[in-house]
Amino acid sequence: MKRDLPAYVYRRKGGLLYYERRGSKSQRIYSEPGTPEFAIEYAKILNSVSSIPERRSFTELVASYRKSQRFKRLAPRTVKDYEKILSWVLEKLGPLPADKLQRKDVIRARDTNSETVRFANYIVQVLRVLMEHAIDEGWRDDNPAKGVSLLQSTRAPREAWPAEMLVKFRKAAPDRALLVFELCVGTGQRIGDVLRMRWDDIEGDGVNVRQGKTGARLWVPFTPQLRAVLDKTPRLGLTICAWGSAGKVTSYRSAAGLVMDVRKKIGAEAYDLHGLRYTAAAELAAMGCSDELIMAVTGHKTRAMVAKYAGPARQKARAKQVQIEREQNTPRT
Structure with a gap:
């Protein structure tokens, strides 16, 4: 027509x-x-009297987003994660018009990278943020990434370390591996935050923490096991996990390697460093601590995350209590 x-x-x-x-x-x-x-x-x-060319490519959008308050407010850990996706956006979409992105394009980008579920989901999440920024800038009126579902991982869910594995690790671990281990399970913090802990962060019988991912500021008391290990740890540098005569900062790769050596030795390959954060929450839940108390230690922002970390241990503790009460109230014949 x-x-x-x-x-x-x-x-x-x-x-x-x-x-x-x-x-x-x-x-x-x-x-x-x-x-x-x-x-x-x-x-x-x-005749171009009132026509003003506009730059609406993804390259320009990313540059604009990086200058925005929305980006500047992100925690350092989040910036690091976002930058991986922003680099992907520049490589794959750079010269393309950002105001022409459609929902089908977001889904295609997600599914093309589905072999790595976390990365694929981050593409959706970061594109969603970029499109919100495009709306703020007047480049478009809608967000095609909003409502696009995330992929479900087929990997088995991470679990807290069983009590027997904690005992085995403590018996088998050399000093540096034990220090990393006790800092993780004792404070309930992410490994990146643990490796940044400094001796001057210690206040009283605890340590001040600023979480890299959330920006939350916490003071976390030491467990007896952690205090005992710290008392025997020489101060080699500014950070607690520093090593060598020069007091070098321990990298994530090095810390993971130290712990992995012990995990292999005791048959704990199924339980990783981040699982120790689960372990801390699980131990607190098993003691009957409320969500608020667990959040005060781990720094979680939502009850949903506490439920994810502490839910299994809390269910097990409650089930045991029910069985005890059940036995006590069973009539004797």
Whole structure:
């Protein structure tokens, strides 16, 4: 069917007329087609009197986002995670128009990277944020990444370390591995935060922590096991886990390697460093601590995350209590 409007002129919802052409700013036309006023407006646009080229590529969008308060408010750990996806966006989508992204494109990007579920889901999440920024900047009116579902991981859920594995690790671990282990399970913090802990962060019988992922500030008391290990640990550098005569900072790779050596030795390959954070929450839950008390130690922001970490241990503790009460109330024959 032949269009009844000149080239690049479209009527939007509500009957409003706009001149829309890739590489040019979308412009409102106030006169109706067929009138002298319309001819004048249209001629001015075609002659570039009022046409202002716009940059709407993903390259420009990422650059704009990095300068925004939305980006500057992110915690350092989140910035690190986001930058991996922003680099992917620049490589794969850089010169393409950000205002033309559609929902199907977001789904295609997710599914193309589905072999790595976490990365695929992060693509959706970061594109969602970028599109919100595009709306803020007036580049578009909708967010095509909003509502796109995340992939479900087929990997077995992470579990807390069983009590017997904790005992075996403590017996088998050399000093440096034991220090990393006790800091993780004793404070309930992520390994990145543990490795950044400094001797001058210690206050009284606890340690001050600023979480890299959330920015939360906490003071976490030491467990007896952690205090005993710290008392025997020489101060080799600024950080508690420093090593060597120069007091070098222990890297994540090095810490993971130290712990893995012991895990292999005791048959605990199924339980990793982050599982020790689960372990701390599970131990507190088994003691009957409330969500608020567990959050005060681990720094979790939501009850949902506490339930994820502490739920199994809490269910087990409650089940045991029910069985005890059941036995006590069973009539004797």
